[in-house]
Amino acid sequence: MKALVVFYSRTGNTREVAQAIAREMPCDIEEIYDTQSRSGIIGWLKSGYQANRQKLTVLKPTNHDPADYDLVIIGTPIWAGFPAVPISTYLVENKDKFNRVAFFATYGGSGFKKTVQKMRQLCGKEPLETLGIKAEEIKDKTCECKIDPFVRDVAD
Numbered sequence: 001m002k003a004l005v006v007f008y009s010r011t012g013n014t015r016e017v018a019q020a021i022a023r024e025m026p027c028d029i030e031e032i033y034d035t036q037s038r039s040g041i042i043g044w045l046k047s048g049y050q051a052n053r054q055k056l057t058v059l060k061p062t063n064h065d066p067a068d069y070d071l072v073i074i075g076t077p078i079w080a081g082f083p084a085v086p087i088s089t090y091l092v093e094n095k096d097k098f099n100r101v102a103f104f105a106t107y108g109g110s111g112f113k114k115t116v117q118k119m120r121q122l123c124g125k126e127p128l129e130t131l132g133i134k135a136e137e138i139k140d141k142t143c144e145c146k147i148d149p150f151v152r153d154v155a156d
């Protein structure tokens with residue numbers, strides 16, 4: 001099975017989980033980059049506003065074609081109860097290219113169910129598996145015991 005892990009990360013949490021997944025299974029990995037700056041307080045405010053309004057953005061070109069993979073694992077931070085704007089954009093732009101998908105999200109404490117529902121809707125695909133990881137579980141490393149079963153299930 002050929003797998004690709006795709007993620008966006010504004011402050012590093014989602015990148016950490018994506019890299020941990022990629023260490024556990026043979027796969028390619030692709031970080032999504034936005035053409036808009038999202039740094040600082042202005043970036044934070046803009047990101048929350050745009051996510052809440054379900055706006056899309058313009059992404060920088062990517063390196064991997066999702067159509068080349070049996071499985072694409074897509075990871076996002078949760079913004080205002082929604083997927084991050086760059087990931088919503090990626091899902092919409094590639095919806096006809098996905099074979100199977102799985103989703104993961106990192107977040108402070110709320111919005112996981114709604115985010116997964118939105119990701120499903122944006123790409124029109126039912127995920128094989130979903131994984132939610134709170135920022136505190138990344139900090140204290142307890143996320144590792146959630147990542148292992150997730151990888152086992154998607155690789156089955």
Ligand SMILES: Cc1cc2nc3c(=O)[nH]c(=O)nc-3n(C[C@H](O)[C@H](O)[C@H](O)COP(=O)(O)O)c2cc1C
Nearest residue numbers: 009010011012013014077078080081106108109110
């Ligand atoms: C604009 C914005 C909105 C956020 N909204 C939520 C939210 O609705 N629920 C939540 O639990 N965490 C929320 N967070 C926290 C992030 O989801 C969390 O810190 C995440 O792990 C960040 O991932 P990253 O480091 O990969 O960017 C928000 C963060 C930002 C920047």
